[in-house]
Amino acid sequence: METEAQRYLSLRASRRTERSDSGSRLKDHETGISANGKGIQDPLRLVWRRGFIRLILVSAILWMLLILFALLFHLWSCHSSISFLSALCKHDSKVLMILDTMGLTSKPQHRCPISLAQDPDAIIIPKRTPDIIPKSLAYILEDEQGNEDRKSKPLFGGHQNWTQRENSFKLNTTMKVHCGFAKNGGAEMDAVDVKYAKKCKFVVASGIFDGYDTPHQPSNISQRSQKLFCFLMVVDDVSLDFIKQNVTVREDNDGGKWVGIWRLVTLHHSPYDEPRRNGKVPKILTHRLFPKAQYSIWIDGKMELIIDPLLILERYLWRGKHTFAIACHKHHKSIYEEADAIKRRKRYARPLIDLHMKIYRYEGMELWSPMKGTISDVPEGAIIIREHTAMTNLFSCLWFNEVNLFTPRDQLSFGYVVHRLSNKFKFFMFPNCEYNSLFILHRHTREHSSVVEWVKSLDEFKGNSSGLRESRGGLGLWTPYPGDLSKVQLPSVQRTSSAG
Structure with a gap:
């Protein structure tokens, strides 16, 4: 019994010694790297690389946001009630054609709700509109x-x-x-x-x-x-x-x-x-x-x-x-x-x-x-x-x-x-x-x-x-027209709808 106990204690002691030696070698290795100066350069290079990647990502996001803003402004101007903005829009532009193909443009509704009065019996018939000219x-x-x-x-x-x-x-x-x-x-x-x-x-x-x-x-x-x-x-x-x-x-x-x-x-x-x-x-x-x-x-x-x-x-x-x-x-x-x-x-x-x-x-x-x-x-x-x-x-x-x-x-x-x-x-x-x-x-x-x-x-x-x-x-x-129509040119029209 004593002999087996001694062997067990001896085995544990030898394992502690191996772990200690391994840790010592690792420490010496890290010390050697620091001594050569490489441990100082790698973190800087890593930071530089990460910064460059972040710069590219931020630039791409800003560019996409700018394009999205331009598209939204284009769509808004085309449907704006402001005459100047509506006149700026080209309804046959390639932008609208692409967005329409993607299903991203708003199309006129076939039917929509009407704000009708609720009760015909409650409607008061007004006086007639007077004739002026x-x-x-x-x-x-x-x-x-x-x-x-x-x-x-x-x-x-x-x-x-x-x-x-x-x-x-x-x-x-x-x-x-x-x-x-x-x-x-x-x-x-x-x-x-x-x-x-x-x-x-x-x-x-x-x-x-x-x-x-x-x-x-x-x-x-x-x-x-x-x-x-x-x-x-x-x-x-x-x-x-x-x-x-x-x-x-x-x-x-x-x-x-x-x-x-x-x-x-x-x-x-x-x-x-x-x-x-x-x-x-x-x-x-x-x-x-x-x-x-x-x-x-x-x-x-x-x-x-x-x-x-x-x-x-x-x-x-x-x-x-x-x-x-x-x-x-x-x-x-x-x-x-x-x-x-x-x-x-x-x-x-x-x-x-x-x-x-x-x-x-x-x-x-x-x-x-x-x-x-x-x-x-x-x-x-x-x-x-x-x-x-x-x-x-x-x-x-x-x-x-x-x-x-x-x-x-x-x-x-x-x-x-x-x-x-x-x-x-x-x-x-x-x-x-x-x-x-x-x-x-x-x-x-x-x-x-x-x-x-x-x-x-x-x-x-x-x-x-x-x-x-x-x-x-x-x-x-078929009646002779009092003006000269021979030089009249009809304006060219853009077909806005194949159904129309």
């Missing part, structure tokens, strides 16, 4: 033709000459202008519908022509609005027959025709050859069809209204003391952009669209810019909200006269008439996303088609018998 507005009811030797049948829009057109843009206290419905020009209503319309002070109007749609019933209509508003659906004879074949038409004791809440109002003897142009009569000249109306809301025939009309008047007219409200176009701000899109989509004869735009260019219509003071020159005209004052009625007449003289694409004429009235016509242009929140859009029962839309050159128009040239509308494009 013009104070009195009258209409030319007889189609006056200058040359008796070439006298033709009366036209619905009248034979307005260039001098009359020019004078119609000069505002006076008392005015008399062309405004459709010339005697024997077509678009006659049944006596029973004329009688019914005389009691309508608040109107929701729509229209269907050439059998492209059937009436869609509005929803969310309060009892107050059902009593207050007349829901008038203007149709031609073709559409009336089509509607009767597809939905139930009820006839009341007075001979009035109804589809649900809609009262069908038939316009006999369509004034134009082109269905699209016929559709502009109730759309733009609502005040002429229903002269007793004080307020009107126009919606296209393919739309289903889903907002109470009294809430619409409160939101878009009365709250801001406006008399005319319309949505801005989703894609275009300039009429030249819209004209380019119309030609691409073959929505009317391309040479006539160009001629229409050359006349406007000659008369001083510029591309839209923030300096104009309007949100856009191009509206989304499927919904129009109006108080029928003398000024809004005048604007509607002048707008219609342009549609009558030139092409039926009314979006091309709207901004031009605003321009000619030198901003004396005040209106509210609301966001397109709100426009999309007012209705549900339904498809047409069939696509519209016209031979005029496929014409590629003026040489293809061979006269009225060819079926290519309208005989009762757009005659301003």
Whole structure:
């Protein structure tokens, strides 16, 4: 036992000696390094290396922050309401294109909430807006033709000459202008519908022509609005027959025709050859069809209204003391952009669209810019909200006269008439996303088609018998223009949207 104990103690002692020697050698080694001076140089070199790496990292971070700040400023300026900053932005810049590809740019919403009043019964209807300029507005009811030797049948829009057109843009206290419905020009209503319309002070109007749609019933209509508003659906004879074949038409004791809440109002003897142009009569000249109306809301025939009309008047007219409200176009701000899109989509004869735009260019219509003071020159005209004052009625007449003289694409004429009235016509242009929140859009029962839309050159128009040239509308494009259009160059446009 003693021998094993001694061996154990001897083994522990030898291990202590080995550890002591090892520590001594390590210490001697470190001392040797210090003596050579290397221990002083390595920490300095290490600090230098770390500092250089930190400098590179900080520089890279600052550079990235600078780039990010520049991108954010670029995006902010493009969406700024400040004209100067907005003008600095190039919307077709490579920066925006790259950010758009990455999904980092903000895109217009399709639908958005509308700050509507809650209760239609609580809305107080304000007093009418007083008329100032013009104070009195009258209409030319007889189609006056200058040359008796070439006298033709009366036209619905009248034979307005260039001098009359020019004078119609000069505002006076008392005015008399062309405004459709010339005697024997077509678009006659049944006596029973004329009688019914005389009691309508608040109107929701729509229209269907050439059998492209059937009436869609509005929803969310309060009892107050059902009593207050007349829901008038203007149709031609073709559409009336089509509607009767597809939905139930009820006839009341007075001979009035109804589809649900809609009262069908038939316009006999369509004034134009082109269905699209016929559709502009109730759309733009609502005040002429229903002269007793004080307020009107126009919606296209393919739309289903889903907002109470009294809430619409409160939101878009009365709250801001406006008399005319319309949505801005989703894609275009300039009429030249819209004209380019119309030609691409073959929505009317391309040479006539160009001629229409050359006349406007000659008369001083510029591309839209923030300096104009309007949100856009191009509206989304499927919904129009109006108080029928003398000024809004005048604007509607002048707008219609342009549609009558030139092409039926009314979006091309709207901004031009605003321009000619030198901003004396005040209106509210609301966001397109709100426009999309007012209705549900339904498809047409069939696509519209016209031979005029496929014409590629003026040489293809061979006269009225060819079926290519309208005989009762757009005659301003065939009447000698008093200015020299040969040197007019249309501005080049940047296609901001492939969908537009």
